[in-house]
Amino acid sequence: MKHHKLLIVLIIFVQSCIGQVEKINGVSFVASRDIIHKNHVKSIVNVNANYASVMPFGFLRTIDSPNLIYDTNRQWFGETKKGVKQYIAELRKQNIKIMLKPQIWVWRGEFTGYIKMNSDDDWKTLEASYLKYILDYAQLAKELKVEIFCIGTELDTFIDTRPNYWFDLIKEVKKIYNGNITYAANWDEFKRIPFWSELDFIGIDAYFPVSKNQTPSVKDCLEGWQNHLPEIINNQKMFKKPILFTEFGYRSVDFAGKEPWKSDRDMNQVNLEAQINTTKALFETFWKKEWFAGGFLWKWYHNHEEAGGLNNSRFTPQNKPVEEIIKLHYSKL
Known part of the structure; x- marks a missing residue:
């Protein structure tokens, strides 16, 4: 009888473990001019990340230019095929899984959501160019x-x-790739994407506005997420696909939760508490939800010792108090 009870307890324990799906605790690994080595990956391991997105860029000269340029000698090493291979090989040595995320950069940083051709012929040229890029x-x-x-x-x-x-x-x-596929929709775009049913994740770059306060509290941001959560859940239920934050994160700057997508250089008033509170609220809102797959923190640089810091107002959490918040949450799931 004692052995029978022990067996039942063991079965329940095993079943509960099987039911716990590992979250994607990712970082967006920024391409650089350099090859990377073990020390460059160490900081990713130390923050308890288990995934990294590797991002080879293609370039358009203007938002109405149809010819995509990529994998050239003029690009940084990490943005090329050769660089992608080297980065992935080095990340894999430390058991970091990969999202390969080729994406477009428009000269002068114009928003990719505004890319629009002036004629049908130009659209066809862009389509052929983009198809080659993505299939490569x-x-x-x-x-x-x-x-x-x-x-x-x-x-x-x-x-x-x-x-x-x-x-x-x-x-x-x-026809080529049989792994998991997603698309990275902007926070205000994901609800209009027509092809989620064909993909494995509903991918969202999660720069949702959550507070208008200069230094938002965690409570402010938790309340702010309630303006967006129903629509996210509705899409998840409609397509029966897990939600993946293909990018998420906040700047260490005043009003970090007001328009989190903004990277304007004139926004430079450092506010470390704003970054901490917005990040805490995001983790508390999403990370324990069964339908939430995880996400990729924006953004992580290879030269950790030189990145971020207490006087830095940009997105990276490196060498800032929020890094410990991320490390803690990534260790839980």
């Missing part, structure tokens, strides 16, 4: 057996104007 990296994702492949980032107008193209693109990607 889908092939690389297959070769390197990466866990997640992201087919685009914040391309609202492109998707809205040419929706059928994206369904065809996804079909072509699946």
Whole structure:
């Protein structure tokens, strides 16, 4: 009888462990001019991250330019195919899983959501150019057996104007790569994406406004999330796909929760408490939800000793008090 009870307890324990799905505790690993080595990955391991997104960039000269340029000698090493391979190999040595996230940069930093062609011929040129770009990296994702492949980032107008193209693109990607696929929708775009049913995650760059206060409290931000949570949950239920924050994070600056997507250089009043409180509220709102897969912190630099710091007002949490908050939450799940 005693052995029978022990067996039942053991079965319940095993079943509960199986039911606990590991969260994606990720960082967005910024490309650099350099190759990386073990010491560059050490800080990622130390913050208890288990995933990194690697981001090879393609470039457009203007928001109406149809020719995408990528994998050239003029790019930084980490933005090229050769660099991606080297980064992933080094990250894998430390058991860091990978999301490969090729994305567009428009010269002068114009928002990719505004990319729009002036003629049908230009749209077709862009489509062919983007297809080649994505399939090249889908092939690389297959070769390197990466866990997640992201087919685009914040391309609202492109998707809205040419929706059928994206369904065809996804079909072509699946012919090559059989891992998990997502798309990184901007926070105000995700509800309009027509192809979530074809993907494995609903990917959101989670720069939702949560507080208008100069130094928002955790309570402010928790309340602010209630303005967005119902719509996120509705989309998750509609498509029956887990939510993945393909990017998330806050700057260490005044009004960090007001317009979290902003990276304006003239916003430079350092506010470490604002970054801490907004980050705590995001973790408390999402990380224990069963339908939430996890996310990728924006952003993490390879040269940890030189990155961030107490006088830095940018997104990176490195060498700031919020780094300990992230380390704690990433250790839990």
